[in-house]
Amino acid sequence: MPLTIGIDVGGTNTDAVLVSARGVHKKAKIPTIKDNLLQSVLEALEAVYDPHSEKNLERICISTTLTTNSIVEENYDKVGLLCLPGPGLHPKYLPFHESMEILPGYVDHRGRIVKDLNPNTVRQAVEKFLKKDIKRFAVVGKFSNRNPELEMKIHDLIIGEYSDVKHISLGHRVTSRIGFPRRIATAYLNAAVYRKHKEFADAVENALGSKGITAPVFILKGDGGTINLEASRRLCVHTILSGPAASIMGQITLTGEHPAAALIDIGGTTTDIAIMLNGSPVFERSGAEISGYKTSVRALYSRSIGIGGDSAVKVENGVLQIGPHREGPAVIFGGNTPTPTDAAAALGKVPCADPKVAKEALKPLADSLNVTIKKTAELIIEETAQSIANAVKNIVVSLSNRPVYTVKEVLEPLVIELQKLIGIGGPSPVLTPLVAEKLGIDYEIAPVHQVANAVGAAAARPTTVATVHCDTSTGYYSISELGIKKEIGKKNWNIDKVTAIAKKAVEKRARSRTGYQDIDFSREVEITTHEEFNVVRGFQTVGKIMEVKAQIKPGAVFSLTHWKEGEENDHSS
Amino acid sequence: MITAPKKTGILFFPAFDWAISPDHPEREERLLYTRDQIFEEGLLDIEGIIEYPPRITNYANLLRAHICVPGPEEITTESHLISAGGCNVIADAVLNQEIQSGFAIVRPPGHHAMRITHGSRGFCNINIESVMVEYIRKKYNIKRIAIVDTDAHHADGTQDIYYNDPDVLHISIHQDGRTLFPGTGFIGEAGGPAAYGTTLNVPVPPHTSDEGLLYIMNNLVLPVLNEFKPEIVINAAGQDNHYSDPLTNMNISARGYAKLNELLKPDIVVLEGGYSIEGALPYVNTGIILALAGLDYSHVLEPDLTADKIKQSPKITEDIKKTVDQLLLLFSNRTRIDLNKIFGKGEFYHRTRRIFYDTDNLLDEQKEQIYRCDNCSGYRLVHSWVNSFNKSNYTTYVVIIPRDACPGCVKRAEERWQEKQKSGGYDYIFLQDLVNERYERVPKYQVSLP
16 A cells, blocks of 8 residues: 655644555644744654554645745845846836846747847856855846747856855746746746755655655645656746645645535634635736735635634724634633634633633623624624625636636636535634535535545645747747757648647656556646747748647545544555 | 837727728728737837726717718618727827827728718728817817828818818828819818818829928928917828829838827827828838837838838929918908808808718718807708618708707707698608707617717
């Protein structure tokens, strides 16, 4: 029975599970050591690691907050940003413009080099940064996703002439997406957190090596997929926001793939809401946003609202006010301010809690509202569930009202009709049924919520993308993520050919990652962009512009929907 | 992260699956490079620039602006209804004060579509600005509106719809009609008997550049707007006045167009023509968005632009100055002028026109009568005879009751409408009653109108 270890480093706790398709065999929860995430990971690993089953340990997947924290706390390296913006938006509006050197040379929207590089300006800029002891670089050109040549030339020049330079992040490699400012932010942050992530990755590798653990290690990304430790070094920025992704993947592993579902993770202070359509979680449209930076990092769509089990409940001007702040734990767990959890306890819905204490805590609120304590408790639960239900509804509306660019999409708009609500988190058993009732849909509560994120990290399959942009009238195709730009000559390529190339590229990228040899690519590869335009000049069709993006969609490599908590399986086969 | 000083709405509807015909300038590819440029520049990510999804409009909204012959179903496609509906979305956002100004980057365009429209001319079937103007007037109780049309072609359709409407100021700045389709738009076309001076045509010589266009803005358009005091200003932003446009001979640059919008401060901008899809549209649209949002557009530059390329000759500058002076005089004298000298002394003002539909290959010969009423702009009667190359010929008679019609005109128009139904003799007889919102046809419409 192949085993996986999943580790989720959270803000407060680090969870670990030893898991297989048969169920969770071991689980552990240890406090996170803020300043030493490596130590947290190793301790959590130690807690579930079983030397007897080493030969069956197929992989280790880690979801860490390392890069996220580093960016949020601005605790990262200074980066020398070399930009090729060409004409357009004033560079003063670009992210990280204060660390930017603008170089001449640019590419236009067709991927044609309008103006070539001047190697001397590159040298001057690099030396300027090196003088300031900045040794990590990001190189980003406008439309470099259409033609990576200028970025690659700069890369080769720096590598060839400056041995002091420690790292270079290239825009077209970190993302193939259109959007120059986002590409800049993505490449900059990638270079900025590179050292920290690399040190972490090296240390994990060394620690495992010294223990004799040979199973390959994967890191969870914000898109709910995994990436192997080696590749994660170069693309470290993609590991941001893996926390919400771990939660979503956990819910999918534990409850299955649904045609149209809302996933709610009700915590102490906040509730995170995600949406699943056709069995896959919905993505952020243009990329993740972190610390005010809009990036091109693929991320699962997740919205947080300020309401949870520990939200402070008050009465203001005769009206119940729930959240958005937390003033401590529930009164039944030693806090001072009543919370929805206390309301649930007052109604006898929290096992192991004393309803009397809860009732006492709600009394002042009941007095202000001039109703019974029972009624107050019911109102609080009702109101909390209503707020969550409203947030879910708003999310569905905003996802349905997305801009569309074809007549067909206007006439056949995306209609999201939720069928199921998936709940996870401590307050979930009490609140999920009520939220579902308000939405008029079925619900399901994920078991083992305490370690669901670690389960999610363990089960997540590797994801990757490949974008093929082909312009037969200029005679080239490019695959930005792989740094490929090739001539196609006079060949008459069609969209099927381009699609085949994209599928092959994405499979090749994914297959290079040991630990997932058994994935069925024919099922997991999907085409997310499929565009074809005739290029007409002077009333003559002179070629085609085609773009196909293929991805391995996020999902679970095994499902635990039939597994019941408590069935601690014997895995020593 | 930057924030736009002015909240700006963008409705982008490139109709990536619609074309007049595969090789036609109005085809799927037209806004492809504009999308690439706008998205690559990250304009829609800027805080304060809001993208709105499109919405399809209904036939009822078309019939306030148009008499569609034989009916709206026959002469429109869904893309026309979405293009017009997209403008309405932006109008709603502006008038609900969600945004300070908005830009509908939509296709197909509309400014050659006449009040009585028989199909496609100059790539236009439905006048998207006019449909929007009528929507605004109906929904928001707004009366005075100014449309400044900067497409290189004369906005003959919009002019036709508002020719006798004193509450809509229509200014069209275009390449001289002696040198370009549709061949109209001369200074003398200055409005009907009830609206003289609220149609202003500014024909400019070929090779007019930013200098000339901005001169017209500063010396004619802005002073006239200042006096007219519209509640809403619309820029019909055709981009075929660009120096790289294949169909025209003007010399406007992206930065010039941005400057124009910075000066004009329109509430709503609507894309019209523009067929230099690679060399102009990506840059012009970027420039307009930045200008509307109050952001610096000084780095917007076409890759192949040099100052020499669009240098304007002194002769052109002189010609433009003369035109502007004439129009200023016309506008300032508009209430003092003896209208009988222009429109005759008769009970009706008569005019005869031949309107060619280049795309659909048909010719509409119109005889129009406008009743000269002291109390309102007067009802209108139009006889139209269509000679079609592709279909059989047909005749149409139209009775129009304008929105400001006095009870007397409503009554007189109603009598004509009844008479014509009895006497017959036409393939189609239409009533467009903007007072009581009656839009009827004999024989009765096959489509149900909401």
